[in-house]
Amino acid sequence: MSLRLSTVILPVDRWHEGGRAKWQRAEELGFHAAYTYDHLSWRSFRDGPWFGALPTLTAAATATDRLRLGTLVTSPNFRHPVTLAKELMSLDDISGGRITLGIGAGGNGFDATVLGQEAWTPRERADRFGEFVPLLDRLLTEGAVTQRGTFYSAEEARNIPGCVQRPRLPFAVAATGPRGLGLAARYGQAWVTTGDPKLYEEGTPEQSVTALAGQIDRFGKACAEIGRDVDELDKILLHGFTPERNTPLDSVEAFVDYAGRHRELGFTEIVIHWPVPDSDFAVDPAVFEAIATEAVARLG
Numbered sequence: 587m588s589l590r591l592s593t594v595i596l597p598v599d600r601w602h603e604g605g606r607a608k609w610q611r612a613e614e615l616g617f618h619a620a621y622t623y624d625h626l627s628w629r630s631f632r633d634g635p636w637f638g639a640l641p642t643l644t645a646a647a648t649a650t651d652r653l654r655l656g657t658l659v660t661s662p663n664f665r666h667p668v669t670l671a672k673e674l675m676s677l678d679d680i681s682g683g684r685i686t687l688g689i690g691a692g693g694n695g696f697d698a699t700v701l702g703q704e705a706w707t708p709r710e711r712a713d714r715f716g717e718f719v720p721l722l723d724r725l726l727t728e729g730a731v732t733q734r735g736t737f738y739s740a741e742e743a744r745n746i747p748g749c750v751q752r753p754r755l756p757f758a759v760a761a762t763g764p765r766g767l768g769l770a771a772r773y774g775q776a777w778v779t780t781g782d783p784k785l786y787e788e789g790t791p792e793q794s795v796t797a798l799a800g801q802i803d804r805f806g807k808a809c810a811e812i813g814r815d816v817d818e819l820d821k822i823l824l825h826g827f828t829p830e831r832n833t834p835l836d837s838v839e840a841f842v843d844y845a846g847r848h849r850e851l852g853f854t855e856i857v858i859h860w861p862v863p864d865s866d867f868a869v870d871p872a873v874f875e876a877i878a879t880e881a882v883a884r885l886g
Contacts, residue, residue: 595621662737671743760777786828
């Protein structure tokens with residue numbers, strides 16, 4: 587099974603002071619895709635520079651020609667399907683059909699309360715996500731949409747002429763629970779995971795592999811329940827949140843070993859973070875570029 591290698595570029599640089607260069611270099615290095623996080627602020631970067639995801643992707647679309655672009659991931663925390671659909675349709679047009687929407691239910695980080703609301707419970711997040719994704723699907727595939735929902739509504743919402751990619755740009759749905767996996771199976775063109783968060787602090791790589799195998803198995807069952815072939819969907823692993831942390835990026839050999847084990851599980855794409863100095867993503871840039879240019883070929 588072939589494996590694609592992609593990167594996620596955190597939106598921490600001014601566009602004219604290094605931002606543009608990173609996206610262009612990602613294309614030069616041959617990454618399949620370059621994603622960015624769709625947050626208003628995030629973790630240890632909260633008090634430093636952090637730019638908007640969709641404007642950043644719009645700029646990246648005009649600065650590159652072949653590289654796929656996307657969010658990893660967007661959530662309902664501060665988005666509404668109607669306005670998001672319009673922006674995504676426009677971004678897909680500007681990029682010439684190179685956009686993938688990574689989308690998830692969101693969490694309890696800063697985005698969850700920045701608009702002044704109380705953080706949603708896990709059940710509330712799942713309920714909202716279960717309404718958000720189907721409505722967004724309709725908005726991106728139909729010329730005019732009217733829908734009354736518990737959380738999200740649309741009244742004669744129009745997205746003409748629609749996406750360049752047909753019937754719409756692909757969804758990469760991040761999920762581990764049964765409801766989210768069901769949404770990924772029904773609406774996704776790809777499924778995204780970061781692994782089992784309970785293993786991040788004290789788990790072992792072996793335990794992580796077992797947990798990921800279980801997630802893939804459950805995703806396959808969710809696809810089977812609706813008569814969809816799981817092999818038709820990409821399985822994306824966002825690296826950096828399993829017990830190995832950043833150690834697979836210590837050398838090309840370490841990454842080839844890591845990627846090979848996860849390819850055997852069924853993953854079709856691994857996403858690694860672009861180096862950010864003085865952070866959890868501080869990786870030797872030379873090693874990072876060697877991984878980008880050599881690792882996939884080494885996997886055979």
